[in-house]
Amino acid sequence: MNMSTQAEPSVTAVIVAAGNGRRMGGAAKPFLPLCGRPVLAYVLDAFAHCPLVTEIVVVTRPNEMAEAGKIGRAYKKFAGVVPGGSTRQLSVRAGLERASGDYLAIHDGARPLVSLACIERAIRAAFVCGAAAAAVKVKDTIKVTDDWGYVMQTPERARLWAVQTPQVFKKALLLRAFAAAEAVDADYTDDCQLVEAIGGRVRLVEGDYANLKITTPEDMDAAAALLRKKGTQA
Numbered sequence: 609m610n611m612s613t614q615a616e617p618s619v620t621a622v623i624v625a626a627g628n629g630r631r632m633g634g635a636a637k638p639f640l641p642l643c644g645r646p647v648l649a650y651v652l653d654a655f656a657h658c659p660l661v662t663e664i665v666v667v668t669r670p671n672e673m674a675e676a677g678k679i680g681r682a683y684k685k686f687a688g689v690v691p692g693g694s695t696r697q698l699s700v701r702a703g704l705e706r707a708s709g710d711y712l713a714i715h716d717g718a719r720p721l722v723s724l725a726c727i728e729r730a731i732r733a734a735f736v737c738g739a740a741a742a743a744v745k746v747k748d749t750i751k752v753t754d755d756w757g758y759v760m761q762t763p764e765r766a767r768l769w770a771v772q773t774p775q776v777f778k779k780a781l782l783l784r785a786f787a788a789a790e791a792v793d794a795d796y797t798d799d800c801q802l803v804e805a806i807g808g809r810v811r812l813v814e815g816d817y818a819n820l821k822i823t824t825p826e827d828m829d830a831a832a833a834l835l836r837k838k839g840t841q842a
């Protein structure tokens with residue numbers, strides 16, 4: 609009997625942290641202190657502890673690369689910092705250029721509460737399907753309006769998900785998706801849309817309501833409360 613086991617594919621975590629934090633009043637969110645540590649440190653900690661992750665690349669604004677490097681060097685698998693672009697998609701592109709993995713796990717530097725289990729679920733699903741993302745079921749009823757605010761549609765809630773990160777892709781698939789998007793100047797707010805646009809299927813896996821994206825000032829209070837709760841449960 610052949611007992612040989614196949615090696616797992618390599619996975620680069622690309623942490624995009626090059627945003628301008630406009631909705632946070634211009635603050636650099638990944639560097640804001642959260643319960644005594646920068647937001648980015650929680651993200652790096654989570655990915656460094658995931659056995660499926662081979663290396664971690666961080667993308668920041670050029671003037672924050674040194675600070676990110678200082679934080680990053682404390683974590684195993686840290687492979688360096690690259691300068692991002694003017695949109696999230698361009699920042700992901702910059703990270704992709706540096707990534708050596710067979711798969712890319714793209715994560716927002718502004719989502720410090722991501723759990724190890726969530727990272728693993730998304731990566732394992734991508735190993736099977738090629739493309740996978742963490743998501744949670746929408747709790748509210750969602751309305752679609754016209755330009756004047758009048759309701760046009762109420763989609764069936766049971767089919768609605770709020771997508772989060774990590775979003776994980778086979779590198780070859782993501783490269784093809786980027787080439788197609790760049791050919792028509794498309795710019796998307798999440799990475800799944802790149803793959804959807806070329807007809808690729810993306811599998812959603814269970815995310816976590818606590819995996820919030822720090823976007824506006826009140827999110828810092830919510831993240832701190834969730835972290836304290838996590839601490840008391842550990």
Ligand SMILES: Nc1ccn([C@@H]2O[C@H](COP(=O)(O)OP(=O)(O)OP(=O)(O)O)[C@@H](O)[C@H]2O)c(=O)n1
Pocket residue numbers: 624625626627628629630631632637638667692693694695696697699700715716717718719821822823
């Ligand atoms: N040009 C950009 C824009 C966004 N991001 C990153 O993408 C994630 C999600 O973006 P968002 O929360 O919208 O961050 P900002 O762009 O900073 O926020 P805002 O839209 O309020 O300016 C963040 O980790 C952010 O740093 C990035 O790397 N490069």
Ligand SMILES: C[C@](O)(CO)[C@H](O)COP(=O)(O)O
Pocket residue numbers: 696716770771772773797798799821
């Ligand atoms: C990728 C993302 O975090 C999924 O929820 C989100 O789309 C980022 O978008 P933003 O407009 O940059 O907040």
